[in-house]
Amino acid sequence: MSLPTTDWSARSQELATLLSRVALGDRQAFEALYRATSSQLFGVVLRINSDRAQAEEVLQEVFVNIWRAAGGFDVARSQPLTWLNSVARNRAIDSLRRRAAEPATVSRFTGLDDDEGGERDLLEAMPSADAGPLELLDQAAQANALQQCMQALSGQQRSSLALAYYQGLSHAEVAEQMSQPLGTVKSWVRRGLLSLRACLDRAAGLVDSVKGAA
């Protein structure tokens, strides 16, 4: 997957510049990067590990990690925010195995196709774009495509993916949360991911054909 950096937002460009300077050991750039992203990454960590003290510890690890691994960030292969977000998610997920066996995560999720479900709210809040053909090429279009593809999944598939992504739940925890057998949940997740990729690939094909025609 190659990412044409010319299509990036000013924010992405700025974060990429900061990351490249952090890779050279530039502390000023590191502080600027912390200023620009710590609230967002703390939000991500707190979703997965809701223990406030642990989440603060995890966020420290995240930035220690960013300082040490910034040289491995490859502008040609990922967007800076995706890379930063993935570092945060991975450290947060790692912190869960240190947690007591009983997960403290309490989901406000209520039902499979229930519009009042907490997770549904998050999905609906994803940026959507009633975009024209050219705007389809930007990030909002990616978000829009993902939102539409999420909506195309079955309720169970969508719910299992949302619980795993937003709450950091394992298969077993998703199964418990949804009162379903483990095997059933595993297959919802697997099929959900497969359908999602097929749907996103179709959407990307459409964007490419518009791009080709333009």
Place this chain on the structure above:
Amino acid sequence: MDYSRPALVERLAAEYALGTLRGPARRRFETLLPAHPALASAVQAWQQRLQPLAAPVAPVAPPANVWTGVQRRLFGEPVPAPGWWQRLGLWQGFTGVALAGVLGLGVLLSQPPEVQPPLVIVMNSTEAGTPFVKTGFVASISADGGALVLKPLGTLTLEQGRALELWAVPGKGAPRSLGLISAQQQATTLLRAHLLKDTAAFAVSLEPAGGSPTGAPTGPIVSAGTI
């Protein structure tokens, strides 16, 4: 497991990005990632696909002790006075400068090259610097003095915890820091106004990681060349 099977690679990458790959399987997968480009690119593709899901997650400002903790863990430094990071103006200014740098580079790259040839300076390694850095550098400076590209002449290796800093040395007075230079083989590009103004020589000094703490060279000069 046979990581050469594309369907398996794809499933593991997806479950890794989603977060459902857990425990020993997750740790094993993480240790394999750096050595297996196919795994790594499948993971990156899935992280990119799922990234929009993170957009609606509300930001939460972390308490100040997180940043001081990060600094202590990385640099073992005494904690700076509280509130300094709240000087928003400084950061906005800094961000503006960074953005201007990006735009400036864009403008520079989009313009046809100058007809005037660049000034090329060979910077030999010094006796004092030989124990630390075994190579010299070559600096090419655009004729207008606005851009400099520095490349190591030989193999550049540097101890952990050290950095190299480039200085513009005037005929008289204190050297000006031009910033840190890459410790890898690649070239370092610097954009500065008036690189050549009052400059008699360029020099590279050995510094602690993060650069000279004083604003003047603190370690030995490892390489230097006069204009």
